[in-house]
Amino acid sequence: MNHLHFIGIGGIGMSGLAAMCRDHGMRVTGSDRGADRPENARIIDALRNQKIEIFPQDGSFIAAGRPDAIVYSTAIEEDNPDWTAAGGIPRLHRSELLEHMLETCGFGTTIAVTGSCGKSTVTAYLAEALTNLGLDPCCLNGALSNRFHSGRFAGNYRSGSREYFVFEADESDRSLLHYSPDYALVLNIGTDHYDREELARVFAGFLGRVRRGAVLERGVYEAVREKIPPHLDVRVFDAKPRRDSRYAVTDYRKVERPEAIYTHGRRSELAPTGDRAVDDLYGANNALSIYGLRSEDFRIASTEFLAEFNGEKHLVLPQPGFHTALNALAVYAMLDLLGVGTDEERLASLERFDGVWRRNDFAGITPKGTPVYDDYAHNPEKILSCLSAMRELAPGRIYAVFQPHGYKPFGFMRDELFERLDGFLTRRDRFILLEPFYAGGTSSFSPSAQEVAADWKSRSRSPERFMVFPDRETLADFLTLKPGAGDVIVIMGARDNSLSDYAKSLTREIAAP
Numbered sequence: 116m117n118h119l120h121f122i123g124i125g126g127i128g129m130s131g132l133a134a135m136c137r138d139h140g141m142r143v144t145g146s147d148r149g150a151d152r153p154e155n156a157r158i159i160d161a162l163r164n165q166k167i168e169i170f171p172q173d174g175s176f177i178a179a180g181r182p183d184a185i186v187y188s189t190a191i192e193e194d195n196p197d198w199t200a201a202g203g204i205p206r207l208h209r210s211e212l213l214e215h216m217l218e219t220c221g222f223g224t225t226i227a228v229t230g231s232c233g234k235s236t237v238t239a240y241l242a243e244a245l246t247n248l249g250l251d252p253c254c255l256n257g258a259l260s261n262r263f264h265s266g267r268f269a270g271n272y273r274s275g276s277r278e279y280f281v282f283e284a285d286e287s288d289r290s291l292l293h294y295s296p297d298y299a300l301v302l303n304i305g306t307d308h309y310d311r312e313e314l315a316r317v318f319a320g321f322l323g324r325v326r327r328g329a330v331l332e333r334g335v336y337e338a339v340r341e342k343i344p345p346h347l348d349v350r351v352f353d354a355k356p357r358r359d360s361r362y363a364v365t366d367y368r369k370v371e372r373p374e375a376i377y378t379h380g381r382r383s384e385l386a387p388t389g390d391r392a393v394d395d396l397y398g399a400n401n402a403l404s405i406y407g408l409r410s411e412d413f414r415i416a417s418t419e420f421l422a423e424f425n426g427e428k429h430l431v432l433p434q435p436g437f438h439t440a441l442n443a444l445a446v447y448a449m450l451d452l453l454g455v456g457t458d459e460e461r462l463a464s465l466e467r468f469d470g471v472w473r474r475n476d477f478a479g480i481t482p483k484g485t486p487v488y489d490d491y492a493h494n495p496e497k498i499l500s501c502l503s504a505m506r507e508l509a510p511g512r513i514y515a516v517f518q519p520h521g522y523k524p525f526g527f528m529r530d531e532l533f534e535r536l537d538g539f540l541t542r543r544d545r546f547i548l549l550e551p552f553y554a555g556g557t558s559s560f561s562p563s564a565q566e567v568a569a570d571w572k573s574r575s576r577s578p579e580r581f582m583v584f585p586d587r588e589t590l591a592d593f594l595t596l597k598p599g600a601g602d603v604i605v606i607m608g609a610r611d612n613s614l615s616d617y618a619k620s621l622t623r624e625i626a627a628p
Contacts, residue, residue, distance in 0.1 A: 116141065116183045116184055116215075117141060117142055117183060118141070118142040118143075118144070118180065118181075118182040118183050119133075119136055119141055119142070119143055119144075119182055119183065119184055119185075119186050119207075119212070120143075120144045120145065120146070120176055120182040120184075120185050120186065120197075120201075120204075121133045121143065121144070121145035121146075121186045121187075122145070122146055122172070122185060122186070122187045122188075122191050122195060122197045122198075123145075123146070123147055123148075123172075123187070123188060123190065123191055124145025124146060124147050124162065124167070124169060125145075125147035125149055125150055125155050125158050125159055125162075125169075126147075126188060126190070127158070127257050127258065127259070127271060128188060128209060128257050128271075128285070129145075129186070129188055129209060130158045130161075130162060130269060130271060131255050131256060131257070131269075131271035131272040132186070132209055132212060132213060132216075132255065132272075133145055133162060133167060133186075134161070134162065134165060134167075134268055134269070134271070134272040135216065135253075135255055135272050135274075136212070136216070137165045137166070137167055138165070138272070138274045139216070139220060143165075143167045144167065144168045144169070144170065144176055144179055144182065145162070145167060145168075145169050145170070145176075146169065146170045146171060146172040146173075146176055146197055147159070147169060147172060148171075148172045150169050150171070152612075152613070153616070154611075154612035154613040154615065154616050155612055157259065157264075157269050157270075157472075157612075158259075158269045158271075160269075161265075161266070161267060161268055161269035162269075164266055164267050165267055165268075172195065172196060172197060173196050173197075174196040174197055174199055174200030175200075176197065176200065177200045177201070181204065182204060183204075183205070184204065184205045184206070184207040184212075185197065185198075185201050185204050185205070185206050185207065186207050186208075186209055186212050187206060187207070187208060187209065188208070188209050189208075189288040189290075208290070209290070210285075210288075210290030210291075210293040210294075211293060213255070213282070213293070213294070214293040214294055217280070217294060217295070217296070220277060220280075221277050222253065222277050222278075222279070222280040223277060223278045223279065224278065224279050224280070224297050224298070224453070225279075225280045225282070225296040225297045225298070226241065226279065226280070226281045226282070226296060226297065226298045226299070226300065226449065226453075227282055227283075227284040227291065227294055227296040227298070227299045227300070227321075227325075228241060228281065228282070228283055228284065228299075228300045228302070229283070229284040229285070229286050229291050229299065229300070229301055229302070229318075229321070230286070230300075230301050230302030230303045230304070230332070230335070231286070231302070231303050231304055231305030231314070231494075231496065232302065232303050232305060232494065232496045232497050232500070233302050233303070233438065233442055233497070233500075234257070234283050234284075234302060235256055235257045235258035235283055235471060235474075235491075236258065236442060236470075236471055236474055237300065237302060237442050237445055237446060238254065238256045238257070238258075238281055238282065238283040239254070239256055239258065239260040239262075239263070239468075239470070239471045240442055240443070240446050240465075240468050241281050241300070241446045241449060241450075242254035242256075242260070242263070242273060242281045243260070243262055243464075243467070243468050243469065244446050244450060244461070244464040244465055244468075245279055245281070245450075245455065245464075246262075247463070247464035247467055248450075248455055248456045248460060248461070248464050250276075250278065250279060250455065251275040251276040251278065251279075252273065252275045252276075252278070252279040252280065252281050253273060253274065253275040253276070253277065253279065253280045253281070254272065254273040254275065254280070254281045254282065255271070255272055255273075255280075255281075255282040255283065256270075256271045256272070256282070256283050256471070257271065257283045257285065258270075258271060258283075258471040258472065258473070258474065258491070259271050259471060259472035259473075260273070260469070260470075260471050260472075261469040261470050261471060261472060262469040264472075270471070270472060282296075284296075284299075284321070286314065286317055286318070286321075289317055291317070291321045292317065292320055292321055292324070294321075294324065295324040295325070295326060296324075296325055296326070297325070297326045297327045297328075298325065298326075298327055298328050298329065298330075298449065298452065298453070299321065299322060299325045299328075299329040299330070300329070300330045300445060300446075300449050301318055301321075301322075301329065301330070301331050301332065301335045302332055302335075302442075302445060303332050303334060303335065303496070304318065304332075304334050304335045304338055305494070305495075305496050311338070315338040315339055318335060318338070318339050319339040319342035319343075322339060322342070322343055322344065322347065323342070323344055325344075325347060327347070327348065328347055328348035328349065328350070328452050329343075329347050329348075329349050329350070330349075330350045330351075330352065330445060330448045330449045330452055331349060331350070331351050331352075332351075332352060332353075332354075332445070333351055333352070333353045333354070333357075336349070336351045348452065350362065350448050350449075350451070350452050352441075352444050352445055352448050354437075354441055356425070356426075360425070361425075361448075362424065362425065362444055362447065362448045362451075363424065363425055363444070364422060364423070364424060364437070364440050364441060364444055365423045365424065365425060365426045366421070366422065366423035366426075367420070367421070367422050367423075367437050367440045368420075368421055369418060369419070369420055369421075369435070369507055370418070370419050370420075370421055419431055419432075420432040420434070420435045420436070420439065420440075420507070422439075422440035422443060422444070424444055424447065428447075428458070428462060429462075430443060430462055430465055430466065431466050432466075433465075433466060433467060433468040433469075433470070434468065434470060434475055434504075435475075435504045435507045435508060436475070436500060436503055436504035436507065437500075437503065438500040438503070438504070439504075443465045446465060447461055447462070447465060450464070472615070473489050473490060473491040473612075473614075473615055474490060474491055475488060475490055475501065475504060476488060476489040476490065476615070476618075478606075478615070478618035478619045478621070478622055479618075479619060479621075479622025479623065480622055480623065481594065481595050481598065481604070481621055481622060481623065482595060482623050483595070483596075483598065483599055483600065484599065484600035485514075485594075485598040485599060485600060485602050485603065485604055486508070486509065486603050486604070487603075487604045487605075487606070487618050487619075487621050487622050488505065488508075488603065488604070488605045488606070488618070489605075489606050489614065489615050489618035489619075490605055490606070490607045491607070491608070491609050492517075492607040492608075492609075493519070493520045493524070493607065493608055493609035493610075494524075494528055494532075495528055495531045495532045495535050498515075498517065498532065498535075498536075498607060499535050499536075499539060501515075501605060501607060502515060502539060502540075502605070503539075505603050505605050508603055509601060509602055509603035510601050511543075511598075511599065511600075511601030511602040511603070512541075512543045512544050512545065512598065512601075512602045512603075513540070513541075513544045513545070513602070513603055513605070514544075514545050514547065514594060514597070514598050514602060514603070514604045514605070515544070515545070515546050515547065515604075515605050515607065516547045516549065516590065516594075516604070516605070516606045516607065517546065517547070517548055517549070517607045517608060518548075518549040518550070518551065518552055518607070518608035518611060518614060519548075519551040519552065519564075519608065520551070520552050520608060520609035520610045520611070521551055521552060521553075521610070522551045522553070522559060522560055522561060522562065523559075524551075525551045525562060525567070526561070526562050529562060529567050529570070533570075533571050533574065533575075536571075536580075536581075537571075537574070537575050537576065540577070540580050541580075542577045542579070542580065544580055545580060545581075545582055546580055546581055546582070547582045547583065547584060547590065548564040548567060548568050548581070548582070548583045548584075549564060549583075549584065549587070549590070549608075550563065550564045551563075551564065552608065552609075552610055552611045564583045565583050568581050568582065568583035587617055591617075591620065591621060594621055595621060604618075604621065606618040
């Protein structure tokens with residue numbers, strides 16, 4: 116195949132695969148309804164910097180030449196104008212194309228990361244850890260890695276050597292069943308898209324295609340253990356230690372360490388004065404810490420989050436939250452299974468992780484001094500993990516704003532999400548609903564945010580915790596006036612990149628001291 120056309124090329128999964136195909140010498144064109152929206156510029160600009168021509172989604176792409184195949188995702192409707200213009204051009208689902216790339220690109224070791232929650236973050240974390248170990252992995256992800264962002268790539272694709280290829284495998288549409296990787300990492304088993312029993316069948320089928328080994332979270336292992344092929348080298352990791360644990364988080368805690376200064380992503384030796392790193396002659400770390408800011412080059416950490424694995428392996432985590440400790444453990448287990456680096460080197464490789472866009476991203480501070488975070492959390496497990504991390508960052512109230520990523524997913528999760536929130540939120544916290552994101556296509560436009568908020572209030576012990584706003588402008592007035600310096604604001608939701616811009620709009624520019 117020499118020329119591929121991608122319908123919906125601006126999507127997070129489609130854009131990364133398009134960048135990969137272009138990087139491997141193919142001609143790539145694409146169309147997208149949101150190509151001119153400012154919130155999508157990071158992805159669209161990177162594609163254009165790769166000389167990928169992008170058309171309106173009106174069938175006009177055919178004027179640039181007839182492609183060998185049309186690449187689509189499960190989200191593309193049958194009445195899309197590009198299908199009409201394509202005529203009899205062969206169709207290729209994105210998972211089929213990725214399967215083709217896996218078979219033809221000559222990768223030495225392929226590693227698929229999947230699970231109900233956290234797979235994008237862990238895909239990036241594993242690729243960064245391999246990079247920190249001096250390797251040069253190729254990576255294809257369903258999120259934008261901050262470290263792998265450059266002018267030519269948005270961050271969901273890293274062009275590395277062909278020794279290692281790390282990629283995210285999606286369980287939501289069962290497309291992971293197309294792949295036969297050398298290794299697999301399965302993080303958890305939940306109910307985001309269908310019930311646990313069906314997901315267990317999907318994961319079991321996937322593991323039947325894995326060639327060499329797998330790292331499985333305990334719940335996944337218990338759900339599929341009877342169907343694991345005997346040839347697989349399987350490693351199991353646990354959130355809590357058991358008698359038979361090989362990998363387990365034995366301790367997680369937050370500590371105050373005002374002397375812990377970092378430069379260029381690593382702990383740095385202190386100057387004789389004791390208040391700054393030896394290579395921070397002008398006190399930039401201290402200035403940044405006053406305003407709660409971080410950069411890749413230098414920072415000061417007055418609070419650290421520590422994890423302990425199996426009672427003997429200690430790690431300074433790059434981000435807060437117990438879920439970060441569990442993610443680090445999963446990556447550690449995979450590095451151990453791969454046999455790369457010494458034990459000390461593996462742990463050191465996990466201390467630097469620059470994260471992914473819209474995962475616990477610090478957006479700024481409101482005029483009243485409230486920190487604002489931006490997060491992609493969109494199902495009950497991810498939302499509670501995000502809120503747990505927020506609880507560790509601020510002593511006051513949590514103001515959580517959630518925009519569901521569609522009406523159907525919102526209806527599917529509404530009861531489970533309420534049960535989890537009602538047990539987690541304090542009386543002073545506020546959980547604020549926005550109307551679900553609508554990306555086009557067919558929809559019943561039900562349930563509405565107003566309907567769900569009313570239902571939750573009627574069932575809650577503290578109904579005042581649940582709120583709904585008609586629009587973002589009215590909500591912005593509330594969020595800039597009500598929360599104070601000891602509180603925290605987090606904006607959550609998937610698929611709609613404008614949420615990131617909205618989080619930043621709540622903040623103010625910080626003048627130089």
